Amino acid sequence: MKRKHFIIILCLTAFHAINNYFWLLQNRLPVSYDEGIHLWTAMRFVRVFTNPQHNIFYDLFNADLTQWPPLFYVVAGLFNLILGPSYISSAMTNSAFLLLLFVSLYLIGERLHSLQAGLLSVLILSFYPIIYGHSRLFQIDLALTAIVTFSIYCLILSDRFKNLRWSIIYAISMGVGMLLKWSYIIFILPVLVYTISLVMIESCRNNSFRRTKNMLLSIIISVSLSLLWHITNMEKTRLVLTYFVHTFNVYYYQPGNWVSEFALNLNNYALSFLFFSLFLIATPIFYLRYRTNYKFLVTIWYLAPFLILGIFTWFQPRFFMPALPALALISGVSVSLIKKKIIRNLAVAAILVLALAQFFAVSFVGRLPDDKRDFLHYRFKGFNILYSNYLEPGCYDIVGAGPPHRHGWGHDAIAESIARNVDTLKSFPLTVGILYEEENKKLDSLFSNRVLSYFITQKLIDSEVIFSEDLTITLNKVSETWQFIEAIADMDVVVYISKGKDWPTEGDIKVIFKDEKQLISESGQYPFEDLRLIGLINSRDRFLLKDIIELQDGYQARIYFYRIPEIEKKGLSVKVFNGNIKLYYKDKEITKGEGLLCSIDYAGNTYTYKEALHSFDILTPNSIKLFSQWHEPGIKQTITLTIDPKRRDTVNIRCGLQVKDDIVLDHWYIECMVSDSYEEWSRPFMKGRFKKIGMFLKRGEVELVDEEYNGIDVVGVIARENRYLPALLFSAHKTDVPTGTRIYNKDYYHSSRSITTCTINKEALEAGVDSKNVLDLDIAIMDKERLENRIRIKEIENDLL
Numbered sequence: 001m002k003r004k005h006f007i008i009i010l011c012l013t014a015f016h017a018i019n020n021y022f023w024l025l026q027n028r029l030p031v032s033y034d035e036g037i038h039l040w041t042a043m044r045f046v047r048v049f050t051n052p053q054h055n056i057f058y059d060l061f062n063a064d065l066t067q068w069p070p071l072f073y074v075v076a077g078l079f080n081l082i083l084g085p086s087y088i089s090s091a092m093t094n095s096a097f098l099l100l101l102f103v104s105l106y107l108i109g110e111r112l113h114s115l116q117a118g119l120l121s122v123l124i125l126s127f128y129p130i131i132y133g134h135s136r137l138f139q140i141d142l143a144l145t146a147i148v149t150f151s152i153y154c155l156i157l158s159d160r161f162k163n164l165r166w167s168i169i170y171a172i173s174m175g176v177g178m179l180l181k182w183s184y185i186i187f188i189l190p191v192l193v194y195t196i197s198l199v200m201i202e203s204c205r206n207n208s209f210r211r212t213k214n215m216l217l218s219i220i221i222s223v224s225l226s227l228l229w230h231i232t233n234m235e236k237t238r239l240v241l242t243y244f245v246h247t248f249n250v251y252y253y254q255p256g257n258w259v260s261e262f263a264l265n266l267n268n269y270a271l272s273f274l275f276f277s278l279f280l281i282a283t284p285i286f287y288l289r290y291r292t293n294y295k296f297l298v299t300i301w302y303l304a305p306f307l308i309l310g311i312f313t314w315f316q317p318r319f320f321m322p323a324l325p326a327l328a329l330i331s332g333v334s335v336s337l338i339k340k341k342i343i344r345n346l347a348v349a350a351i352l353v354l355a356l357a358q359f360f361a362v363s364f365v366g367r368l369p370d371d372k373r374d375f376l377h378y379r380f381k382g383f384n385i386l387y388s389n390y391l392e393p394g395c396y397d398i399v400g401a402g403p404p405h406r407h408g409w410g411h412d413a414i415a416e417s418i419a420r421n422v423d424t425l426k427s428f429p430l431t432v433g434i435l436y437e438e439e440n441k442k443l444d445s446l447f448s449n450r451v452l453s454y455f456i457t458q459k460l461i462d463s464e465v466i467f468s469e470d471l472t473i474t475l476n477k478v479s480e481t482w483q484f485i486e487a488i489a490d491m492d493v494v495v496y497i498s499k500g501k502d503w504p505t506e507g508d509i510k511v512i513f514k515d516e517k518q519l520i521s522e523s524g525q526y527p528f529e530d531l532r533l534i535g536l537i538n539s540r541d542r543f544l545l546k547d548i549i550e551l552q553d554g555y556q557a558r559i560y561f562y563r564i565p566e567i568e569k570k571g572l573s574v575k576v577f578n579g580n581i582k583l584y585y586k587d588k589e590i591t592k593g594e595g596l597l598c599s600i601d602y603a604g605n606t607y608t609y610k611e612a613l614h615s616f617d618i619l620t621p622n623s624i625k626l627f628s629q630w631h632e633p634g635i636k637q638t639i640t641l642t643i644d645p646k647r648r649d650t651v652n653i654r655c656g657l658q659v660k661d662d663i664v665l666d667h668w669y670i671e672c673m674v675s676d677s678y679e680e681w682s683r684p685f686m687k688g689r690f691k692k693i694g695m696f697l698k699r700g701e702v703e704l705v706d707e708e709y710n711g712i713d714v715v716g717v718i719a720r721e722n723r724y725l726p727a728l729l730f731s732a733h734k735t736d737v738p739t740g741t742r743i744y745n746k747d748y749y750h751s752s753r754s755i756t757t758c759t760i761n762k763e764a765l766e767a768g769v770d771s772k773n774v775l776d777l778d779i780a781i782m783d784k785e786r787l788e789n790r791i792r793i794k795e796i797e798n799d800l801l
Contacts, residue, residue: 005119009102012126017095020136023363024088027136027404031087031451035138038073039454040471042090042138045070045077046461069229071179072140085458087138094135094142101146102126104153105325111156112294113333120348121332124278125325127355129362130270130317133401140181141318147177148187148322152301155191156294160199161214171218175225182230187322190304191297261315262306269317270324274354279327282334289337302326362401409446410551415455417547417559418493422465424561425492428577429468429594432456433491437498443555448474452495492577494543494560497551503543503558565616565624569643572781574651576616576624579609581641583651585726585781594671598655598775601666602633612637634660638771649726649781656771663765668737668774669758672730678717715741715755719784727787730755733776737763 031039076093083089102122109118125131134142154170161167177184199211267276287295302323309320335351338344418432434447453471460467473491496503543560551557566575573584581596582589600607612628619625619640626639636658644650653670716729732739740760757777765772782790 028408036450042076043457097143097146104149117336125328129401136400171221174222178226282331285334419459655775672755
């Protein structure tokens, strides 16, 4: 590569990076469907870097966050770590991949024809609207395009695996590509198969298998790198592929004429009319005048993926982005093949002038109407810059290529308000419900699919708040769906978007049901489901209004926080969120995830507190009573939580059951999720011995407390002084129902277990009798000295026995 050409490529990359920065500063367009997931996930990886727990390598390569491999998020996480967490920092990650793409394509053009061909190809590619548009969006496709182009360059330099060094570099690039996005294989496999076939023919002809050995070594290295993630996520990848095949065949496009479909997409979105016309003119020149065998490799590069994508009817332009450098290469080489220098220079000048005019006109000159996401029919002084007759006007594939959207919808303000008030929840898993006053597709596109999750995660990146897997859940209009009845029971925060109206109260719901759903009987009595709904959505009972944010078009976002019942005594506190019991000691959470959760198994179904009609009473400053009723099996449960005034730092949990009909209960159990900051748990305390938690046990695997022990069930975890966590002992008292204790791996790894107390046998419950006592559990919290004293006392007792 000539030094001056490298400087030109650096300047071209800087040109796009600077324009992208100013474009992003002006843009207020909400992130698109997939961007919400990508941005949210990248923020999760930033959190891994800033708050590493356990093994950071495990976190990066086994974090169960999305269906995509982790490499793109690792790189974006580093950019956010260096530049500060923001959308601009995330989007500017593309600048690194843009430079890799330009350099790789230039070197391929140089190898195939000339330095001028390589430079022209880069210039043409850089002004494809889908390329510079995606450099402003936080999508994986530009990075995928860069790594595919780099891999093909490495394959060319391997000289059909004759060169061992470049064969190894090619192998590494393939492994990296598969850690970026699984669809990498669609673009690299056809070229690889073509090369392998040539290698096998030459090896048999020359009776030399040196190239074959290099080829096998390359494949082994690439597969080994890829398996770092894919071997532990094979089922997820399979499910994703199945989903995409089904979704795109059934819902998005119907199989049609592949050529016309791709041609329309290339003209309307990917290349623009200007560069698609250039490609059509250049193609016959390339195939008639370009005489080397490389043109077969270039043809396979773009043609094979087009055929594969056509079979699956994946016609969205961004899906075939990694094939576009081949089209730019055909255009660049063809212009370079013009023999007359003056005509060639005029052609280059015309391409450059028109490309710049289109770039600035589309990127900055135009203005979008306030209510339009789509700019595809944009006109500039009567000339169709991006002539479009696309069938789906909501396509966002090149939305970044259009003018910045200058009207925001308060995502930052909503996230800021939530972050400002989140201390009231402390480290509860944060889930935000988004509820609309009316069914509105526009609002759904503005706030759904983790779009708001990204903004919230960004604001809380340095906090100790735990995030749930689905940070935000969109809830539909209350009068048209029942889906949110259970979903809202999981909400820590509800964002209610309306035109000035408060969150519906019980009276509002009565009117809605009476007028629209006819769910109220003639007697005026509510069915059980209606009672649950009224109890859940009544903001006066369950949620507190914290803030009101003004949005566009007269809308307001009202932000409600769940009202958490709490008891406290001398540093020990118990909080209850929809039946999840959370323990805190000196402002440090002892439990993890869901905390302590009571559940019932009956007739093949599991019944949890949040699915019931439930309520609570704070009986005393040291006691809370939780009530739950499941309408279907007719079971009533009462749980009393007490910070025992007679025993130091001890929480007592008692549970009783009543039934309206005689039933046989399969199981009753309470899961005590212990913090993953603990590394050891005890065998039955009568033995006074502690056991190290195993590191690589499978999720859900049960560990018996002690197979040889038949005494009282007292188990626990040892103190962790470096985390300021006390020791815990779980003591189950004798109840009306025989219970047992077990320990099993729940949702975390390495150093956490769920200590579960459950009924041993099926239990018959009789109707009309007093509540049957199924649990009387003490959780004692103690420092190291108290625990050691307790162990010594037990050892003395054992010696006496």
